[in-house]
Amino acid sequence: MRITCVGGGPAGLYFAVLAKLADPGHEITVLERNPAGVTWGWGVVFWDDLLDDLFRYDPVSAERIWEAACQWDEYEVRATGKPVTHLPGYGFSLGRHKLLEILSTRATELGVRISWSDDLGDPSALPPADLVVACDGAGSRIRQSNAEHFGAEVDVADNKYIWLGTPHVFDTFTFGFVRTEAGWIWYHAYPFNDTTSTFIVECTPSTWSGLGFDTMDAAAGTARLREIFAGHLNGQPLIDQRADLGGTGWLNFRRVTAQRWDHGNVVLMGDAAHTTHFAIGSGTKLAMQDAMALADAVASGDELPVALERYEHRRKAAMAPLQRAARASSSWFEHVGDYADLPARRFSYALSNRRGEFPVWRYALHISTQNTVPRTLLRWTLSARRWSRARRRPGTTTVAAGQVIPHTA
Ligand SMILES: Cc1cc2nc3c(=O)[nH]c(=O)nc-3n(C[C@H](O)[C@H](O)[C@H](O)COP(=O)(O)OP(=O)(O)OC[C@H]3O[C@@H](n4cnc5c(N)ncnc54)[C@H](O)[C@@H]3O)c2cc1C
Helix, strand or coil, rough: CCCECCCCHHHHHHHHHHHHCCCCCEEEECCCCCCCCCCCCHHHHHHHHHHHHHHHHHHHHHHHHHHCCCEEEEEEEEEEEEEEEEEEEEEEEEEHHHHHHHHHHHHHHHCCCCCCCCCCHHHHHHCCCCCEECCCCCCCCCHHHHHHHHCEEEEEEEEEEEEEEECCCCCCCEEEEECCCCEEEEEEEEEEECCCCEEEEEECCHHHHCCCCCHHHHHHHHHHHHHCCHHHCCCCCCHHHHHHHHHCEEEEEEEEECCCCCCEEEEEEEHHHCCCCCHHHHHHHHHHHHHHHHHHHHHHHCCCHHHHHHHHHHHHHHHHHHHHHHHHHHHHHHHHHHCCCCCCCHHCCCCCCCCCCCCCCHHHHHHHHHHHHHHHHHHHHHHHHHHHHCCCCCCCCCCCCCCCCCCCC
């Protein structure tokens, strides 16, 4: 089969890897508008569920991802005028650059052709292929060129956000809320290698304009944010990738939905089909799980229309709960002001329960784990669970917890 993937993000590259593994006879080309090694964004987070899937589908790339990943062991919540509180839970993070490097190397090893610096201007000008996978991201030109057929909609969220990096290496996943004269502004930050952390800043539009970000260029904007978050950055700067390109990285999140994902031999995948608010850090996971489902469908031997429909049904059903969680989560962040006056423990509990799904006993656990001994015991328990889960994965039976992961919070 001749397959063209338009877009060399996590979805396109991982699908190319899996389709080639399923049938080395496929001729697969990935078109990517950026040069090799160039991408946007900083580190992304993920959890054991993605690792389990990755090891099941391709242990080789999974092992490389795991080895490069950073591990964090709890959440820390900081807010102006409140003592620091903690939330249980561990996860992993990895630079987007590193993830794409691992996936593109693996794809090339398997015989996938990656055409870098290849910007598809006109979707109708694609060379003939049996299957065209539109994995060209949230702004997908292919989806937009047939928006009516796909039933595509884009909702623009109210809050402003900016995805920054910083050389300050946070100890663990940290939410920090700062009260300013124009209202609350906050960040979601986590380390993703030994030298860098992701630092996503968010606020309401009125706080954003009240602080003057609507009139500042990238350099002035990051300098102002550095001032606002001075107590959290240990003297380190914030980096806006847009600074050298003109403009700033401030955006409004765009929630993409599509009623149909296929059109003839063209199929949408990853952010081109659906986006998921960054407040639950799952877009990359969903994009890669799309790739797994599409690779399974293509390998099933069914006629293409049947295979594509099966892929779409499977993915829409699987992601519905996460999409609901993402909406609840982004809505919580749009109303931070309603919670900000709560005492510290109740505030961080409200943050952790922003999907509104916790049973009553979770509050008692939350209160007790603000003390060192129960908190440490819970961390050990979660660590044991992580270790046991890792041991069950193919190819990792000899790896002890933390052994292959460079940064341990
Ligand atoms: C602030 C922020 C934080 C996030 N944090 C997380 C996180 O912690 N965890 C997580 O799982 N997810 C996170 N995400 C979501 C994640 O980044 C996306 O869901 C994921 O990148 C989707 O992968 P994709 O391959 O579908 O699309 P993309 O990663 O967008 O890749 C699409 C590719 O297509 C290329 N392309 C586009 N148009 C063309 C064209 N015309 N011709 C050729 N190439 C083209 C682009 O250059 C790009 O490389 C975050 C998103 C944001 C905005």
